[in-house]
Amino acid sequence: MRIPAAIQNYRRPHQPNGLSLAMLMAIVALTISQSAFNQNRYDWRTNIDQVIHETDSLSLQSQRTFYLNKILRKDEPLKETWYYTTHNNNIIVFEVRYRIDSLEYTETFYLHRGRLICMELYETDFMSYAEDEIRHGEVFFFDHDMLIQYVTVGNGLTDMSFRDPQYEPLRRFYKRYIELQKNILSLATN
Numbered sequence: 001m002r003i004p005a006a007i008q009n010y011r012r013p014h015q016p017n018g019l020s021l022a023m024l025m026a027i028v029a030l031t032i033s034q035s036a037f038n039q040n041r042y043d044w045r046t047n048i049d050q051v052i053h054e055t056d057s058l059s060l061q062s063q064r065t066f067y068l069n070k071i072l073r074k075d076e077p078l079k080e081t082w083y084y085t086t087h088n089n090n091i092i093v094f095e096v097r098y099r100i101d102s103l104e105y106t107e108t109f110y111l112h113r114g115r116l117i118c119m120e121l122y123e124t125d126f127m128s129y130a131e132d133e134i135r136h137g138e139v140f141f142f143d144h145d146m147l148i149q150y151v152t153v154g155n156g157l158t159d160m161s162f163r164d165p166q167y168e169p170l171r172r173f174y175k176r177y178i179e180l181q182k183n184i185l186s187l188a189t190n
Contacts, residue, residue, distance in 0.1 A: 044143055051112045055093045059085040066187060068179075072100065084180060090114060094180050102126050103135070109173055116142050116173050123154070140169045 063085050072078040084094035095108040104126040110118040122137040136154035140147060150165045 044141070044148055048110075048112075048117050048141055052110055052118060055085065055087075055110055058087055059083075059093055062086070066183060068183065082180065082183070084184070091177075091180065094176070096176060099126050107172070107176065109176065115144065116170065118142070119169050119173055121169075138165075138169075140165065142170075145170060 063083050066082050068080045068082065070078045078098055080096055080098045082096055085092055091111055093110050097106050102125060104124050106122045108120040109116060119140040123135045125133060125135060134154050139151045141149040147166045
């Protein structure tokens with residue numbers, strides 16, 4: 001079927017079909033700038049992830065270790081292994097590992113400018129066949145001592161679980177942080 005010339009759109013020979021080239025370039029530029037903006041957006045999680053990544057990189061180079069022997073219950077000995085990393089004379093991460101019966105506990109504290117930003121607590125089977133099996137874990141994200149996000153993994157509540165996730169993790173952190181500072185000072189004077 002042939003379209004009559006009076007109905008057919010008139011087009012000059014040098015004009016392209018559809019959108020003009022300038023319009024297409026503008027749409028492409030807008031799409032690229034929007035996706036770049038979305039990838040570089042700033043939020044609390046991006047900041048914490050970046051600090052943790054940098055901290056872990058520094059820990060691979062300059063982590064220090066010491067041990068504390070404690071009495072648990074019924075004169076049962078408990079040996080804690082402490083790992084810590086400093087940068088510019090500031091503690092940026094520390095970790096405490098200990099074993100009670102057949103369970104191993106790991107507490108990791110990430111600091112940024114002297115403040116807690118992330119706290120991880122894990123309970124795993126000691127020397128289990130499944131190497132990375134976590135029985136229970138909790139991860140807390142903080143901004144200026146305010147809980148922003150709280151994530152749990154594993155099976156149900158354990159002895160490590162907090163009934164008040166806003167304040168009890170901070171209480172544990174400050175208790176551990178003071179203990180770390182005292183031991184770093186005593187190690188330095190010995």
